[in-house]
Amino acid sequence: MIEYNYRFKVAKLFIKRRDFMNLEKLFHLKENHTDVRTEVMAGITTFMTMAYILAVNPSILSASGMDSGAVFTATALASAIATLLMAALSNYPFVLAPGMGLNSFFAVVVTNIVALTGMTYENLKFYCKEGLVPNVKRDSRNYRVFDDHDIKWIQSLGCLRNCGLSIAEMKEYLHLCLEGESSIPARKDILSRKKEALLTSMQQLQEAVDYIDWKQGFYDDVLSGKTAYYSNLIPETTPDASESTAS
16 A cells, blocks of 8 residues: 555646646756756657667676566666656656666676587576586676686586486586595496486487387378278278288
8 A cells, every 4th residue: 555655646746737737846847957848759769869778778687698688677677767757856867777888898708708608698697596606706896717627627518418417417416526636436427327318218219219210201101002092090991910010
């Protein structure tokens, strides 16, 4: 109820005609040698001048793997809220929007890291939060800084993920690596188990491919008239039940 009443009061401040007529009282227009018409025209002009950021900012940050639509929405909301607060609280005719230089720097750095590691930005951030990249340093702005060792380790994490290791298994493997040379036998055991699982999966995949090849050959023979069609789902089409394996 409190939040609703607050929003209602804010809406009345900007919408009601009697409050609109009190713009002089709110913003001291005469004192600043301006009027409502001048301020409206200045606002429209400023918006048209800065509207490009709604297209450019999502374009830049989407290159780093971020969702373009989400960035567009965040840019529009952040700019609108910050500008309204600047007007209502500080009475300054300034438009505020996300900094393009910082965003460009972020996008370039992240894009390079993503390209080098073969991971999406979301996966990279998730692995860092899970503690799987333990030695990452931060710069003066608290941004992560990845050196060559970090990048090679992240590439290894990608390989471990492709080998079928879960997050818990990756953490176990990481802790073993941090123990140094003494943990090599334990690491070899983890990799050996995963290799066996992969070989089993490869065999199953090959059997599936062989089945598809056989099935495609059967269909080709039926379409060419070389073989009569039959199906285990339609018993009357099966010429010899002892030879029937099709469907």
